[in-house]
Amino acid sequence: MNNFFELKNVDFNVGGKTKVKNVSFSIENEGDIICLLGPSGVGKTTILRTIAGLQKINKGSIKLKGKTLSSEKTIVEPENRNISLAFQENSLFPHYTIKKNISLGAERNKSKKDQKVSLEDLINILDINKILDKFPHEISAGEAQRASLARSLVTQPDLLLLDEPLSNVDQSFKEEIQEKLKKILKNSKITTIIVTHDSYEAFYLGSKCGIILNQELKQFDDPYKVYHLPNSIEVVNFLNRGTLIPAEVTSPKSLENKDLGTITGNFIKHFPIGSKVKLLVQPEDLHHDDKSNLKFEVVDRKFRGTNFIYTLKTPSNSLIPVFVHSHHIHQHEVDEKFGIKRPIHIDHIVCF
């Protein structure tokens, strides 16, 4: 079966230098949303610009609906791709009002019989009613980003590319817009690639997530797997939610750590008994228990609204994060002892 969108062995270049190497991924169905995650400057925007046709490739191929858009020999000009890209920075036409800017986008789809998205709905959903008669320089960065999003959406592209679409939107408004955006994209069946450095945004919006690190697409999977079953140490470090501690495999279902003792669970990857490994411990893996005799010193406590993340220091100087619901009966201060429930069982054991 043909994929709706396919990227095969593509090198992405900027100014003659390769930014991201040998990238392959595909979007199977029309209407799917995928997210690309990675630190700033890794080349996420370059990928979007290349897919949009604003940059060439020297290796690999990019196909949409079975048609090759870019390859070593082929380049379909951006204006002939029906791909829309909403830039991270303000790219509205500065001499036109917001209304005119959006209507220029609408012009592109006026010949289409099947109007997937109504302009009025978009204006309401993205809450840009009040700025329609203003010029781009008269509105805030967040408003400009929403207006730009509206202009891209209204073109009803075959593929929509969003570059950090909500990076300038106020935190208080962000979740609401995320929900609305997901709803519009799903209802209108617009296939979308979103680039972001916010993992929560990516996990919420994307049915699949790609992690780009050190010039490579390290992992391309569904969000749950990316988070709980990272395939490399780099991905673990990037998501920055767990820690790697030394351990030895003692049976097909257990391993031993000097500080934590025996840990049981299901290995994701097979390791021979006796192997020295690095075990991923995520905040949710360990549970607090005041009565436990396995106690470590608290060195930091982060309040995250719904929960606390305690950082504990083990006798062998490992720093282990532990998740505790914020309604837990009491709190532990730095330097206090903090108990860990035994026996320790981790549902899926990730080792490297």
Added chain:
Amino acid sequence: MKFNSWYLSSFLISCFVLIPIITVFTSFFESTSNYYEILKNTFLIEYILNSVTLLFSVLLLTFIFGTGTAYLVSFYKFPGSNFFKWALILSFAVPPYIYAYSLTAFFENYGTAFTILKNLFGDANYNKSIPKFDGMLGAILSISFSLFAYVYILARASFLYQSQNLIDLGKNLGFSKFKSFYKVILPSARPAIVAGLSLVAMETLAEFGAVDFFSINTLTTGIYNSWIYFDDLAFANRISFFLLLFIFSLFILENLSRRKAKYHLNSGGGFKQKEKIKLFGMEAFSAFMFCFIIFFISFLFPLSQMLYWTLKFPENLFNLQIVNLFFNTLYLVTLSSFVLLFFSLISNYGNRVSKNKILNFLSTLSISGYAIPGVILAIAFITFIAWFDNSIVKSLGFTSIKKIFIGSILGLVLVYFIRFYSLAFNGIKSGYEKINISVDESAYLLGYSKRKTFMNIHIPFLRNSLLFIIILISLEIIRELPITLILRPFNFETFATTAYISASEDLLEAAAVPSLFLILIASLFIIFTSKHILRETNE
């Protein structure tokens, strides 16, 4: 995508503009007549010394006038400060050669000053006590009062952008007003002032009318004379070569200082709009007097002198075919503006879409036309056409094309094009710099072709900039003298050439009428655009 029709057009336009520069450099090695030997042993050192004396004196005066007035109107409130803000730009309407006529007319024996004294105090021999501003001093004053506005405009823009924080810092360190000026304000505006002075330097070295009128032998007049009187094009090109080298050094200096200027412009959070300090009493009076004297001497004085003579000798008004001169000037202005805008737009857009380093380099080089004196451009153009005609056209058996390009409107417009190309190109470029490249890309992604993006997105955005450029070009062409003088068709005169011809025949009274009209028309253009000039430079 890189080598499209936009790239090609842009490439050809840049190459065309480069013709005179290449011609001057290649002519350097041609043999010259005996005139070169004679001159080398006699006057060449004088030419160089005169050029250098003129240059540094004018730089000093324009620095004092331009920076002084800009400082006062930017930082202080005093009677007339709002008026002077734009009125000081009016000095642009008076080209140095017309200023030179006014200076001579006023201070010469039995001139206007004499008449005033006679009317006030009765008959006496006042000629001895009236100072004479002729020769080198006359040339220095004429050029300085005509060109100081370059420094004024750029320094003012820079002063306006100095944050209140910077000035508060000076106060906090216990500096007096004067110490704050030279310790904090002036160094921070240095790149803008250097940019203004570089423009003055280039114009001074290129100046022909005023220095010719005062019979000062400079490199520029040397070029003109070697061509007109000794018919030695190769030698004219040889002097041009040296002058060009000198000008290019200034050009590089100016470019470097501009690059640095970016770091001095405050933007974003650090900028705090400063409040002007209100001056009272003696301080307010002194500030007013300083600005008024500069405004009076640079604008009102030549205007009044020309008006006085026009009224005193009204027959000149009727002898002159004003309507004819007006339409000739208008014809040149319209045609040249159209050609300049059309090709500069194409060239800019070509550069923008092709992002090619060679093209970018060529464009940077081609805009140096503005730094090259009109005399050199005109002569280099004639040299090139003569070479092209002899070596290519005639050898292919075609009839001579000299008449099509030399002494014709076409030739004149083409050389204006080369001379003022940088004005149009840079004007449009600065307009383009305000359009983020993602705007173009958004247009492509909305399905717009490059042509449609250019027509539907860029042109409407650049509309105001284009209007401003048209007016700047018009102002330059109205004032332009040497190119028009050398390349104009027979019996085709403008206000500038008519004034020059009358003055060079010692008929200063007759030069007054075309000069007056020139000042008035140029002033109108300036008044229409003063707000824009002041705003543009603030951005």
